[in-house]
Amino acid sequence: MPVTDTTMSAQMDRWICSFFFLLFYASSLPTLGNAKLLQELGPQEYFSSLQAGRASLAYFSHNVSPSAQAFLEQIENSVEALQDYGISVVKVNCPKEDVSRYCWKENALRKAYLFRGNILIREFPTDALFDVNSIVANVLFALLFNEVKYVETLVDLQNIENLLKGRSNMVFAYVPATGTAEHRAVMEAAFVYGTTHQFVLTTEATLMKEAGNDEPGSSAQLFFCHCQLATDPAQPCRRTPMKQALTMLNIHRHLKLMGAPLVTEVAEDPEKVSTVHLQLGLPLVFILSQKETYEADRRTAELVAWQLLGKAGVALLSRDVVDSNVLLRSNIALKTPDEGVPIKYLALEDTDEVITLVEDKSKFEQIQEDEDEEDEDEKENDNQDIQDDQVVEAVSRDRKQELPLEQILTLTEETFHTTMLEAARVVVMFYASWEAVSLAVQRSYVEVADHLKGTQGLLLSQVNCWDWPGVCTKENITQFPTIRIYEKGGRSLTYNGMLGTEELASFIILSQVSCPLKLATIDEAEDYLRGELPSELSSYHHTSILGVFSKATSVAKEAFVEAGNILSGHVTLGLYFEDDALALSRKYAVSPPALLLARSRDQSVEGIALSKQSAQDIVQMIRYELLDIFPEITVQNLPRYLQLRKPFLIMFSDGDISQMERKEMLKLAKGRPQQAFVTCWLNLKNTPVGHGILKAYFATLPSLPVLVWVSLHTAGQVFRFPPDQSVTEMNILSWLEKLKAGLEIPSSTLSEEDWKPPLPAYNFLQMMETTVPEFILHTSYSHGDTQEQQQPESSEEKATVREERPEESGVKAEKGQSPGRDLRGTAPRLAGREKRHSEL
Amino acid sequence: MAQAVWGTLLRLALCAGAVCTTSSTAFLYHDYCVIGAGPSGLQIAYFLQQAGRDYIVFERSHAPGSFFALYPRHRKLISINKQYTGKSNSEFNLRHDWNSLLSHDHRLLFRHYSHDFFPDADTMVRYLEDFASLLKLQVQYNTAIVHVTLDRDQQAWNGHHFILTDQSRQNYKCSSLLVATGTWVPNVVNFPGSEYVEGYETVSINPEDFAGQTVLILGRGNSAFETAENILGVTNFIHMVSRSRVRLSWATHYVGDLRAINNGLLDTYQLKSLDGLLEGDLEDLAIVKDKKGKLHITLRFYLENRNTSAGINSITLPQDELDNFATRAPYDRVIRCLGWKFDFSIYNRSLRLMPGKGNKKKYPQIKPSYESRGTRGLFVLGTASHSVDFRKSAGGFIHGFRYTTRAVHRLLENRHHGVPWPSTVYPVIQLTNSIIKRVNEASGLYQMFSVLADIILLRENATTFEYLEEYPVGVLAELETLTGRKAPNGLFVIIMEYGRNFSGADKDVFYYNRAVGEAQHAWQSNFLHPVIYYYKRLPTEREMRLRPPDWSLPRPDAIHHIVEDFLTDWTAPNAHILPLRRFLENCVGTDLRNFFAESCFLFAFTRQKLPPFCQQGYVRMQGLVGIKRLQRHAVDAGLLEDYTAADFTGDRLLGSPEGSQDQLLRDRAMPVSPLQHLVTAKDEL
Numbered sequence A: 001m002p003v004t005d006t007t008m009s010a011q012m013d014r015w016i017c018s019f020f021f022l023l024f025y026a027s028s029l030p031t032l033g034n035a036k037l038l039q040e041l042g043p044q045e046y047f048s049s050l051q052a053g054r055a056s057l058a059y060f061s062h063n064v065s066p067s068a069q070a071f072l073e074q075i076e077n078s079v080e081a082l083q084d085y086g087i088s089v090v091k092v093n094c095p096k097e098d099v100s101r102y103c104w105k106e107n108a109l110r111k112a113y114l115f116r117g118n119i120l121i122r123e124f125p126t127d128a129l130f131d132v133n134s135i136v137a138n139v140l141f142a143l144l145f146n147e148v149k150y151v152e153t154l155v156d157l158q159n160i161e162n163l164l165k166g167r168s169n170m171v172f173a174y175v176p177a178t179g180t181a182e183h184r185a186v187m188e189a190a191f192v193y194g195t196t197h198q199f200v201l202t203t204e205a206t207l208m209k210e211a212g213n214d215e216p217g218s219s220a221q222l223f224f225c226h227c228q229l230a231t232d233p234a235q236p237c238r239r240t241p242m243k244q245a246l247t248m249l250n251i252h253r254h255l256k257l258m259g260a261p262l263v264t265e266v267a268e269d270p271e272k273v274s275t276v277h278l279q280l281g282l283p284l285v286f287i288l289s290q291k292e293t294y295e296a297d298r299r300t301a302e303l304v305a306w307q308l309l310g311k312a313g314v315a316l317l318s319r320d321v322v323d324s325n326v327l328l329r330s331n332i333a334l335k336t337p338d339e340g341v342p343i344k345y346l347a348l349e350d351t352d353e354v355i356t357l358v359e360d361k362s363k364f365e366q367i368q369e370d371e372d373e374e375d376e377d378e379k380e381n382d383n384q385d386i387q388d389d390q391v392v393e394a395v396s397r398d399r400k401q402e403l404p405l406e407q408i409l410t411l412t413e414e415t416f417h418t419t420m421l422e423a424a425r426v427v428v429m430f431y432a433s434w435e436a437v438s439l440a441v442q443r444s445y446v447e448v449a450d451h452l453k454g455t456q457g458l459l460l461s462q463v464n465c466w467d468w469p470g471v472c473t474k475e476n477i478t479q480f481p482t483i484r485i486y487e488k489g490g491r492s493l494t495y496n497g498m499l500g501t502e503e504l505a506s507f508i509i510l511s512q513v514s515c516p517l518k519l520a521t522i523d524e525a526e527d528y529l530r531g532e533l534p535s536e537l538s539s540y541h542h543t544s545i546l547g548v549f550s551k552a553t554s555v556a557k558e559a560f561v562e563a564g565n566i567l568s569g570h571v572t573l574g575l576y577f578e579d580d581a582l583a584l585s586r587k588y589a590v591s592p593p594a595l596l597l598a599r600s601r602d603q604s605v606e607g608i609a610l611s612k613q614s615a616q617d618i619v620q621m622i623r624y625e626l627l628d629i630f631p632e633i634t635v636q637n638l639p640r641y642l643q644l645r646k647p648f649l650i651m652f653s654d655g656d657i658s659q660m661e662r663k664e665m666l667k668l669a670k671g672r673p674q675q676a677f678v679t680c681w682l683n684l685k686n687t688p689v690g691h692g693i694l695k696a697y698f699a700t701l702p703s704l705p706v707l708v709w710v711s712l713h714t715a716g717q718v719f720r721f722p723p724d725q726s727v728t729e730m731n732i733l734s735w736l737e738k739l740k741a742g743l744e745i746p747s748s749t750l751s752e753e754d755w756k757p758p759l760p761a762y763n764f765l766q767m768m769e770t771t772v773p774e775f776i777l778h779t780s781y782s783h784g785d786t787q788e789q790q791q792p793e794s795s796e797e798k799a800t801v802r803e804e805r806p807e808e809s810g811v812k813a814e815k816g817q818s819p820g821r822d823l824r825g826t827a828p829r830l831a832g833r834e835k836r837h838s839e840l
Numbered sequence B: 001m002a003q004a005v006w007g008t009l010l011r012l013a014l015c016a017g018a019v020c021t022t023s024s025t026a027f028l029y030h031d032y033c034v035i036g037a038g039p040s041g042l043q044i045a046y047f048l049q050q051a052g053r054d055y056i057v058f059e060r061s062h063a064p065g066s067f068f069a070l071y072p073r074h075r076k077l078i079s080i081n082k083q084y085t086g087k088s089n090s091e092f093n094l095r096h097d098w099n100s101l102l103s104h105d106h107r108l109l110f111r112h113y114s115h116d117f118f119p120d121a122d123t124m125v126r127y128l129e130d131f132a133s134l135l136k137l138q139v140q141y142n143t144a145i146v147h148v149t150l151d152r153d154q155q156a157w158n159g160h161h162f163i164l165t166d167q168s169r170q171n172y173k174c175s176s177l178l179v180a181t182g183t184w185v186p187n188v189v190n191f192p193g194s195e196y197v198e199g200y201e202t203v204s205i206n207p208e209d210f211a212g213q214t215v216l217i218l219g220r221g222n223s224a225f226e227t228a229e230n231i232l233g234v235t236n237f238i239h240m241v242s243r244s245r246v247r248l249s250w251a252t253h254y255v256g257d258l259r260a261i262n263n264g265l266l267d268t269y270q271l272k273s274l275d276g277l278l279e280g281d282l283e284d285l286a287i288v289k290d291k292k293g294k295l296h297i298t299l300r301f302y303l304e305n306r307n308t309s310a311g312i313n314s315i316t317l318p319q320d321e322l323d324n325f326a327t328r329a330p331y332d333r334v335i336r337c338l339g340w341k342f343d344f345s346i347y348n349r350s351l352r353l354m355p356g357k358g359n360k361k362k363y364p365q366i367k368p369s370y371e372s373r374g375t376r377g378l379f380v381l382g383t384a385s386h387s388v389d390f391r392k393s394a395g396g397f398i399h400g401f402r403y404t405t406r407a408v409h410r411l412l413e414n415r416h417h418g419v420p421w422p423s424t425v426y427p428v429i430q431l432t433n434s435i436i437k438r439v440n441e442a443s444g445l446y447q448m449f450s451v452l453a454d455i456i457l458l459r460e461n462a463t464t465f466e467y468l469e470e471y472p473v474g475v476l477a478e479l480e481t482l483t484g485r486k487a488p489n490g491l492f493v494i495i496m497e498y499g500r501n502f503s504g505a506d507k508d509v510f511y512y513n514r515a516v517g518e519a520q521h522a523w524q525s526n527f528l529h530p531v532i533y534y535y536k537r538l539p540t541e542r543e544m545r546l547r548p549p550d551w552s553l554p555r556p557d558a559i560h561h562i563v564e565d566f567l568t569d570w571t572a573p574n575a576h577i578l579p580l581r582r583f584l585e586n587c588v589g590t591d592l593r594n595f596f597a598e599s600c601f602l603f604a605f606t607r608q609k610l611p612p613f614c615q616q617g618y619v620r621m622q623g624l625v626g627i628k629r630l631q632r633h634a635v636d637a638g639l640l641e642d643y644t645a646a647d648f649t650g651d652r653l654l655g656s657p658e659g660s661q662d663q664l665l666r667d668r669a670m671p672v673s674p675l676q677h678l679v680t681a682k683d684e685l
Helices: A001-026 A043-050 A066-083 A106-110 A130-144 A154-164 A181-192 A207-209 A248-259 A291-309 A353-361 A362-372 A373-384 A390-397 A415-419 A434-453 A471-474 A500-511 A522-529 A550-566 A581-589 A613-625 A638-642 A659-671 A689-695 A729-740 A764-771 A773-784 A790-803 A806-814 B002-014 B039-050 B066-068 B089-098 B121-134 B223-232 B264-270 B383-386 B398-417 B428-441 B445-446 B473-483 B521-525 B541-545 B572-587 B597-606 B610-614 B628-636 B651-654 B660-668 B674-684
Strands: A039-041 A055-061 A087-093 A110-117 A119-125 A148-150 A170-174 A198-202 A221-226 A238-243 A265-268 A283-291 A313-318 A332-335 A344-346 A409-411 A425-431 A458-464 A484-488 A492-494 A515-517 A545-548 A573-576 A592-598 A606-610 A648-653 A676-685 A706-710 A717-720 B027-035 B056-057 B145-152 B160-166 B171-179 B197-199 B214-218 B237-242 B276-279 B285-289 B295-299 B332-336 B378-380 B424-427 B451-459 B463-473 B493-496 B528-533 B558-561
Touching: A039 A043, A043 A087, A055 A066, A055 A130, A066 A087, A066 A130, A110 A130, A110 B027, A119 A130, A119 A773, A130 A181, A148 A181, A154 A170, A154 A198, A154 A207, A170 A207, A181 A198, A181 A248, A221 A248, A265 A291, A283 A291, A283 A353, A291 A313, A291 B528, A332 A353, A362 B610, A390 A434, A390 B572, A390 B628, A409 A415, A409 A613, A415 B121, A425 A434, A434 A458, A434 A500, A434 B628, A471 B089, A515 B160, A522 A545, A522 A573, A522 A581, A545 A581, A550 A573, A550 A613, A573 B197, A581 A592, A638 B597, A648 A659, A648 A689, A659 A676, A659 A729, A676 A689, A689 B597, A706 A729, A706 B558, A764 B521, A764 B597, B027 B039, B027 B160, B039 B056, B039 B121, B039 B383, B039 B398, B056 B171, B066 B121, B089 B428, B089 B445, B171 B398, B214 B223, B214 B597, B223 B237, B223 B264, B378 B383, B398 B445, B398 B451, B398 B463, B398 B473, B424 B428, B428 B451, B428 B463, B428 B493, B428 B528, B428 B572, B428 B610, B445 B451, B445 B463, B445 B493, B451 B473, B463 B473, B473 B493, B473 B541, B521 B558, B528 B572, B558 B572, B597 B610
Parallel strands: A039 A087, A055 A087, A148 A198, A170 A198, A265 A313, A283 A313, A409 A458, A425 A458, A515 A573, A545 A573, A648 A676, B027 B056, B027 B171, B171 B378, B197 B332, B214 B237, B214 B332, B237 B276
Antiparallel strands: A055 A110, A110 A119, A170 A221, A221 A238, A283 A332, A332 A344, A425 A484, A484 A492, A545 A592, A592 A606, A648 A706, A706 A717, B145 B160, B160 B171, B285 B295, B424 B463, B451 B463, B451 B493, B493 B528, B528 B558
């Protein structure tokens, strides 16, 4: 906005000049440019010099006493100011022996006298004239006794107001005290405008309060009361407060604006129009009018004008005189005082928008940007080129960190195939050196390599697909990164789990055991269920699953083996497919085909009949069975529970939850094995991001632990278990009943907002349009035939483009618009055009 | 007449049996017939062979690449053979290998054949021989096709068969004809005295034969300059005359224009070392030989009503009227180096294989799909197909047409064998990556800039997309029928372009500030850079037709330029990838950022919807956990909140607006972009 500022100040300068020019006339200018303005005269000389009608301020002194020195300085300082109003200032030197009226009194020396002609108007105690402001204010106040009425009560004010109604306007000012700068400003204004408007002054804060001003406070205020137009004696005059500080310039400006006609009628090129408002640096709003709707338009314009009084000018612009093409789409035009800025044509919906257009500067700017989107782009560029992708940014901040790649073999197109033969199992991470996610995973991979250092028959390697696209294409790598384990036998296994150090390491270890592991004897099977087989996994696996099949159930067995292939690396599966399978299964009270689950946390073995026959079903079933009843939710395991697509009953706890609560929750969870929600808990110590969840759910951090019901997949409502109730199965159940019945109020509702683009892109299309003309030329007819409706849009773009080039502003006439678009009735809804800025 | 009878007889013989094609012994049938075993003929043969198609290549010579056995006369190819690029990426390296054909065989890379940056033409011949033999391509040598005609048959692929006749009257019948004969008929001009002109084809290449001679060369192409370069040191002086001014390839970015390697004459001309360059219409020229055997240049105008045999003295020479006429000095030799044109003579009129218009008249008229405008099923490949991108891209040269040939093969596979254009389906989170990968390494896009483009077809809801490589953009409107892929949900076209108004015959391509460095000014990039066009629907044929001249595509709904790069390495996270991501995000209307698993976890609990990266990764148990150090970086960048460090007492929890998750969420509330506004506004209208 610096441009506007400078033009504003240029405007200011301009009218400051005119103001002084005005003052120049108002004062009679007795002396100009004298070296010493304070005249020193003897009493005789003084009184004989007094002219009728001329005011003078006199100070009588015998000799300069030190106490009067300060006062004298102030008097001298105000000589010039008073001279502007035709008031001369005289220091009268009383001879010692003089005992005339003004000289003799001892206290005369503490007073100053104001004369008009030779009539004494007022005598001022010198302590009332403490500085230039107070001198000028008091002197003018005394001289303008008739022009400026002083009121003390609301009744006085109303009386004056009533007298003025229908005759002249009133300027009502409140100053907290006389002799202040504000007081002086009001007086100076009254000196100029006193004959035009009735000035009323008060220092009574209570009066202001009674007059309906809530906070008069200590600041001075000025109102312009439009009494001349007031016709109803019962109604108070309409008032326009001055929003700016009470300075001479502001008052002048305000009065100028109040004096300007409410609505100007324009029947010429609006570019050439100049009104008081524009001269004073305010915008001018044109309301486009046509003959048919003149009356309504006029009323709209007045309505707008009243609301904009003092902020902008309003003019009624006849459509007839302006090139009609320009205007078909707009109903409002805005002319800013800035020179060289072409008029903006807008289509607004109601008068309020006009007000906001002017009043709300930011909004004003937005609309401007709508028309002139390049500005917007520039503004947004601030963020647009700042990285907002946490992974990309984290990786790029880490780029100088040297990775310890000693444990990882870097393969090339040439070495890839030979390396595959070098170890029983070769893990390959296919990545692209420019791709952030691969680089993030590479860092985990380095940690994995460190963990698995020295594992027999295992080789960790990587291929940069940016260097060796051939091998990556051949291996059918379509996503970065892809982690694949190649076994010597030619089998390969692609990792599809969490891209984290632990998960990957665990996968690499688990997947080295065949899945399912074929067990030959009942003893082996029992060892397996105890977690003793295979020995190399003892530190990794949690739950052993044993599929038991009789010879008669080989179809199910095949499906189980296939399921094993799918789950390889994620779970440990055993397979018992011997003649005595029946004996084994009977022990666990199931009949083949069946699954035996040995959970590591409790020693029991659970038998489940395998009713589903397809591999995919078995996979689903195993995955489901592996879910905990009352799990601690972590970042890593949440997706498994999310897949159930059920609401969560989750307890947030800072550290472990108490035995009692665990017991109750377990009871709740176990009580209904197939229930419709996930019962779980979250340890904020292990999963600190839980704080972020609580922060989103509650206005204040609830005391922990807190039990929350979240329906993640439907409605997204969050309910908090009443903190005053103890966490027991019964309480929770009855609370859940109330939830279902809709008797509880949700603490919050999860945002269902879509993940839209975080920021706009560079609008190259538009930038090209401004400079590559053939691009635009080919717009309209290339879209024209199939989508005729698009034409206005594209031609509007064309016009927008043109508008940006001031020298072409006259060409705006090209704005192609089908005539007949209803623009009638500009009041109060201004047009039917879509509300463009409302989207912002 | 005789021919017509012959044709009728043929047809009778043909359809006498139940199955015309097999019953006739007069015809040898193949699905695909390729004429010419030059680079493009062998290239299409390779693809047909790989696809297991029934094809044959006819070559009139005893070996492939017969053109290269003769030309260029001075044996130096002007196609670069770069040994080193500092990169191992084989696809990328093809960008700087202008001689190799495409194959799976690594032995068949030209750099294994020659270490010369500008290799010898004999090496090319050897290479082509190896290419044909190592890949066991079906080439029938010593078979000159002398006539091609059509045989209507409703059952045939294209409503007709092609009947080819060779020099020994053997007939061949083909369903599809692939013309890869190049341009080999020398361009000649006829003017009085043109009999004194020697042709480039036969002129001596021994510089000694030119010692002390004054030479005039007609033409201003690479062959003209190559000829001049060879004799520059031994002649008195060389003058070169042509209709238009010389076009320098480094100014036009067109490899067919004068290459710097041959431009020694420009040096000697501009340094006033006697050699010179002239412009003039060769049609107006006349040459008169004097008694001493010197050749004088005059104008056809002066000879009009005169008998040339009347002798030199009776003929007016320009210098008689204008005594400082530029070419008043007599020449010892005049050499014609005017290039070649396509051999139209063997095609029966019914094939309607017409010469192009204007400066493309040396090429047959074809569609941007390389199919003849006159005959369905006849495709023109290689140099002869250069009318599609003449003086624009590299389609007339090996490094360009090896890709357009592949494109033709893909079109044929779809049309005749129901094999749709190869494509890969990716989840939408790979959108940015798939583009970055291609623009950084793809050679076809790079060589055939503005002609071949990668196409991304968005699938419903924009959760996945299909990636098609190197499709000829000229036939974008017919994409669905030509590729067998569907494009109902909008598409991206990825193409490489030079800046508009940057390249040109009289442009200063070295002006200060010629390169753009900032991403936001990328659209003003001058050097070759990737451009991505976004269309909400496939452009229609009409829109394609009405696109601005010199634009390869009609006006898109949105466009993105990746800023030109000095190293042609478009992998910078902030300058290249970030703006691209923003563009793609705004086109597909979703957030394409990557998130660590922890962020996805938070979103899963606090939002009803998840960003695609979380949805397609984390929720499917493939979240990006990331190591601690990375998370710390993200926290430092303000893009991730550190919940461990903060002491979350009540107040703090509430009053930490600087939280990065907040920022992430706040970003969500950013106003609709102007781009999107543009797009949606159109929707509404």
